[in-house]
Structures are given as C-alpha cells and as structure tokens.
Amino acid sequence: MHAFDYQSPSTVAEAIELMAKHNGSARPLAGGTDLIDQMRVGRLAPDVLIDVKKLDELNVLSADAAGLHVGAAVPCYRIYGDETVNSQYTALADSCHIIGGIQIQSRASIGGNLCNSGPAADSTPSMIALGGVCVIAGPSGSREIAVESFCTGPGKNVLEPGELLVEVRFPARPANSGSHYRRMIPRNEMDIAVVGVGASVTLDDSGQNFVSARIGLGAIAATPLFAEAAGESLAGQPVNDESLEKAAAAAREIASPITDMRGTREYRIHVTGVLVKRVLQAAIVRARGEQIDYCRGH
C-alpha cells in the first residue's frame, strides 16, 4: 500500500478542518472495509486518512421526538443489535445483517456504505424507504439532504471537499408501519445484490388499506433509486395483488440496469418487479404486527 498519514481528530470541527486543509487528498476512515481494500488495489491513494469512527456525533444511535439518529460510523452489528431499529426500522436491520459477513459487520457502517456510493449498496434502498436524511457538516456549516439525492453516480456523491457525513436521521414511525429489505443473489450470503429492494408501508387501522409507501431500489441503475411513483401508487389503495402488481410495474419502469456477470438487463428488470411485491408483502405483515417468515440471507 502507498504511504499515507493518519490523523485521529477528537471533534467533528477538527475533522472538517483537516479535511478542508487537505482539499480532496484526505479521506475519512470509519470501518475501512471498502476504503482499505480500495487503497490496497490502488484505486484510491489519499495522502491522509482521517479516522472519524471515534467521534461522538458519528457514534450516536438513539431515538427521540425527531426520530432515529444513526451516526455515520456506527457499525452494522450495533444497528441490528438495537431494539428500536429491530422493532421500528426493521428494513435497516435486514440490510445490516447481510452486508458482508459477520467480521465485516463488526466494522462497516451505513455512513460508509452510503459514501462509497455503490449502486448495489445494501443499506441505501432501506434508508431511502425509511425516509432517511443525511446530515452533512462542512467548512461553511451544516446541510441536510435526502438519502435518495445523495448518490450521483457509481462511487460518486454530493459531498464537497471538506464535507463529512455526520449522521442519517430517520423520521419517527407512524402507527401501523412496517418495512423490509431483501436482495436477489445466487448464493445464500456474502454476495453483491443482483437487485435489492427496500420498502416501508403504513396501513390504516384496519390493516387492509395503504396510507402511504416508500420504495428504494438497488443495483438497477447507476445509483440507488427512489421509486417514488411506485410508492405513491399505493396510497389509499386496498392491500391486494392488483395494487402490488401496479407498484411493481411502476418500479420496473424506472429500472435501467446494465447487463453484467450478475445478470442481464432483462433479468434484473424482471426481478425488480418480483422483489418489490415480495418485499411489500413482508412490510405489510410487519405493519400488521405479525412476524414474517423470513430467514436472513435466504
């Protein structure tokens, strides 16, 4: 690996100052599971690594009236070990359970997953479905941006030199809500999504009609996508096969995947529809307070 400097600031302000000072030649280091590998193969060669994983703000994992705060450096195992996440933001727990293996989950964070900006990132569709908002700190202050607007291309995002993703905030969950994430892979675990779908639904008190829904799609375009029209098509509709089929069709419509070793374009578009229905069905079951028949990784 090339030679670089390592800094371990103790405050966010200090981290941003360091990031700004190095003007694009510094990279923040959280779990390092993408970054260290990319440096070893020579794809990235930053002069300085700024270790941000011990900063308090990036380690927050708590719920308050504003919703759930997940610090950008909180590792996956803490996320799926959290009671609030498991009971209310379940799609996020589903994602974190299948990012890499257990060793990777000890270090990898959803902030890193988002900033790495891979089109097939497993946590991004869940964050989109759950209405996540990125809180970004920078030399000229803080700003917020919806998760679905964060990635701009494969490996690219809206962060300017000197900016740091601090946390992702999720709105409080309404009553009768449920969510789920699932991906299609040819193996049982340790693979990259051929297609990944995260969905969140809110039902009325009867549990028979949709109040609202949000759907996030992965691995079917240059960035993870917010399938807004697919989610909106469900609002006010009864929970039945016809509504689900309409949402699946709307999701298929915005899918523009590439053909690669993991699957052809046609296959990915087909699987998008299948997964949207399955993931919605699971989210509906959870919204009704029931357990889904889902074995993580299968």
Added chain:
Amino acid sequence: MSAKRVVTFTVNGDQVEILCEPRQSLLEVLRDDLDLTGTKEGCSNGNCGACTVIMDGRPVVSCLVLAVEAEGAELRTIEGVACGSTLDEVQAAFLEGAALQCGICTPGIIVQTEALLEENPNPTEDDVRFYLAGNLCRCTGYDKIVRAVQAAAEKRQVAASN
C-alpha cells in the same frame, strides 16, 4: 509524511508496544512484528476470513484494520485460544471431527467460532453457516466444520451444566 508511530494494545492479555507506519495492516504487524504467525493471510481483501482476530470483543478481518487503529484495543488471536498445551473445546472438536485438511483457514475459523459461541452458545446449523459465511475453506466442503462447531458447543454446554 508518514512517520512511524508508537501503537499500544494488548494481545492475548499481554501489553505490547510497536512502532509502525500507518499503511501497515494489523495482520502484518501481528505476523511480522509480533511473530504471531498463527493468524493467516489469505486474500487480503476481506473476503476469506483467514486473518480473523477478535478486537474489543468483536471478530474482525485483520487485513482490513490498520495497526494504528488498534491503539488501546484488546486483541485475541488464535494463539490465545488454547490454555497452555491444553486445546480448548473448539480446537479439540476440529481435531476429533477432522474438520480441516490443508489448515490455512482453520485459525480464522476457530477464532470466528469462539466469537460465535460467546454470542450464541447453542447455535443451529443455519446459525453456524451464517456466522461462518465470512470464512472460506477450499478443502472440506464445510460439513465437518459445521459439525465440529456444534460438537464444541454441546461439549461446552454439558461442561457448563455440570
């Protein structure tokens, strides 16, 4: 620009202090500076799990940890699993069940199993396969590994209830 720095941590209960460059991985330092060569290098990109060690109670792949990140950490490696010359239940079960062939993945798998049994003392076959998914073995076909892990778990359960 990348001056060497002093890093202090504990390995298997012993306090150590090393001088390393930021670009050195924890795996390199364990093997080359501390002579703890039980931890193996496989892929060096986080896929194979051969270099698994326990860092502050969590299993990690030491090829994807910089040694400088281990400042203040408590590490446990394969060398810390046996008690003197007495193998622990997991090691013994791997021997008895012939759960290894070439052996290069074995230290990582045993360390990962220690982490699993700490978290879940009575894992199902599915639990074992899922927890060990980040440890690749090109020889055994995994069945004997899974059975050895469950045998070790059972032995510990029996020992704990006596």
